[in-house]
Amino acid sequence: MSDYGLLIDYKYCTGCHSCEVACKLRLNLPDGQYGIKLIDDKPWQIDEDTWEYKWLPVPTKLCDLCADRIEAGKTPTCVLHCCAHVMEYGKVEDLAVRMKELGSRTVLFVP
């Protein structure tokens, strides 16, 4: 298992596709292939005033956590370009601590 991962505070993910497209551009992927894929759960109603409205970007087998960018002192392209600033890269144990700070509706991926 990798020591590093991606933390996503998905309560604020707006579904803007920036992670997905930035990654495809970096990896030069054809139509239908993704390094991170935005999963669409069409909004549905829980009760009169509550809606489940979420998107979730999920790293694929093609995700290398932007090894070359990390080496150059940058963040992964999905993290940099996320319009809602909901993605963080780091050591798994640090991200776990961060998850606790962020509270609900977070997910930690270790690609």
Added chain:
Amino acid sequence: MPFGKVSTPVQWEEDGYTVTRTNSWSAPGDHPTGAGMKLYVKDGILEKVEGDPEHSILKGALPIRMLSLPEYVYNPDRVIYPMKRDPKKRGDNTAWERISWDEAYDMIVGKVKEYTEKFNSNSIITFVGTGREAGNWGPTISCRVFNSPNICYMQSGWSCYGPRMAVTSYVLGAPYPEVDYAAQFPDSYDDPRYTYPGCILLWGKEPLKSNPDGFWGHSLVDMMKKGTKFITVDPRLTFEAANSEFWLQPRPGTDTALAMAFLNVIINEELYDYDFVENWTFGFEEFTKRIQDMPPAKAAEICGVPEEKIIGAARFFAKSKPGAVQWGLAIDQNPNGVQLGECLIAIMAICGCIDVPGGNVMGAIDIGGLGSGYSDLDPQDKINEQIGVDEFPALVRTLQFTDPDSVLDQLESGAPFKLKMGFFTSANAIANPCNVPKRWENALNTLEFNVATDIFINPTISATCDLFLPVNTYAERDMYVATHYGAVGLWIGGIKKAITVGEAKSDVEILRTLGKKLRPELWQYDTDVEYINDQKLKTLGITMEELWEHGWWHVDYEYQKYAKGKLRADGLPGFMTPTGKIELYSTMIEAWGDDPMPYYKEPPTSPVSTPEYAAEYPLVLSTGARTWSYFHSEGRMVPKLREVEPNPLVDINPKDAKKYGIIDGDWVWLENSYGKCKMKASVQPGQKEGALAAQHGWWYPERDASAPELFGVYEVNVNNLTPYKTVGVLGFGAPYKCLMCKIYKA
């Protein structure tokens, strides 16, 4: 000085690339958001782009419309040389022939001189699109180059931004009040002067996707994380709506009733800011009487929103300090929208939102964005000759643009005089804004000579133009970008040239060159930068060179300017209105011939106003649903964008879908008495029952470019269903968001 803080020069070397720091605008499309970007160039080719983490507003974030820039710049469909076509062959996209810029300029200059001599320069009309940088130069080209006051934005009722700008100028005496998102501070939200809004009332707008008028949409998410609450008024479930304390889902086109009911609750329950009302508003007593016409129970019935939700939301907003209102395109696209605008400014005013930290900011300065150039008309009173000024004086004199439907009339009738030449600056009329698009196509073809400046041959150019001038993208030119087109100055970013593509030129270079040939006394400038420094930035005491050096510049902002005598020309405290106050009773609107206070009027066609029509066309149709991929009619040829959003969609509630036998993903026709269009159904439980939301601006770059196919534009154009001259009393607002139609499987 409130310049940005950057750790690099504007250009530097990195890993074999020359990197250029810039701020996006268009083309390719977005509003003037000024996303901070780094452009990576190798051997003269833009290979990739990155967001700039040092950017004070976006902080590295980058929407996909900007991420895919290289696919746009080097798109195989792009045309990078001037081309001409025999006017007899309009519609034949194989008939274009490459020419030199000199030949192109000579053709234009020859025609302008000929028409000016024979028919008066008013016979030359400039058409502008929406939101792109080129829109800023329309008045300059028209007035300062062609010496014609006839500038046309081809959307019935000037239904984009114009009505809101007009209402603001009448009632508030200032440019558009925007939600305070700290764009004026180099340290952004960390500036000690800043406060996060307690609650944002988001009315008829989807800022995340649209970045409206330069407001960075995702700043709403930044605020949400810091505890800002939301009330969303929208028939559609958006991310904002799903995360709101209150989501009110009115029947489209009825929201003036809803806004009046908000005011009814706030005033009758005495939840307003007494001090502000007493000192800074005019007509509160009459306004209070008027607002009694719309108790929440009545609005509930009209709008289809539960009464207790209206009351709850109104109370919640009024008690939130500071509150801020964000009002969207839905205000413009409604013949009753001027009244809705009056209501929303009244809410801002009486709840104490105006010009306070975390409320609605009023731009301190105008950096000569929209509207620049009128003073160059010769003689000056040519401004009184704008088309439509007699029928719609409020619209024409306030916006200083022609009335679009009146231009259509004049093209068709040739009266009172025949228009001869059209100059299209990034204006894809028949695919994007205009109502009755086929009628417009035919009318535009009555012009003898049509010139287009654009990046791609679009349906309008293929159908109507004789000369194509390739303009460049923001990666290929020196420019600046200012929020709200410069009219609500909070922030200005530098745009820096990184590459050259073919023979494409900037809009400013084209108008400078034509200007030198046609009115040389006004055009001494040898470069775009010289022109911008002198004509746009000089009054601010900054230059393009400084913008590049520091990345961007923030206005030195001061709150509560009205109390300090900083809004009026005479230096007295107050607002730049006839009474010096925010006019709840609008003396200007009264003078123009409409009711001085808000009233509710049903949409022109609706289940209530036209029950017989509704029997045949039962669903309320809103157009203009925003997407992540596209800016109006741009971008369908860009592979990464098209992959995300491959089809034109119409949202439908599951109950309606079941009723009409439609399942998710079905191709459907939307049809009413004006026309029809074909889209793909997207069944959405969050869509208002009885209402549809359709995307706009679609065409298929992959299809045959020539007439009659014209990239399939008429098959998919939702504006086939939009009527002609169905506008408010003063001419503002056509019902783009409150049409009626039926739906059936294709």
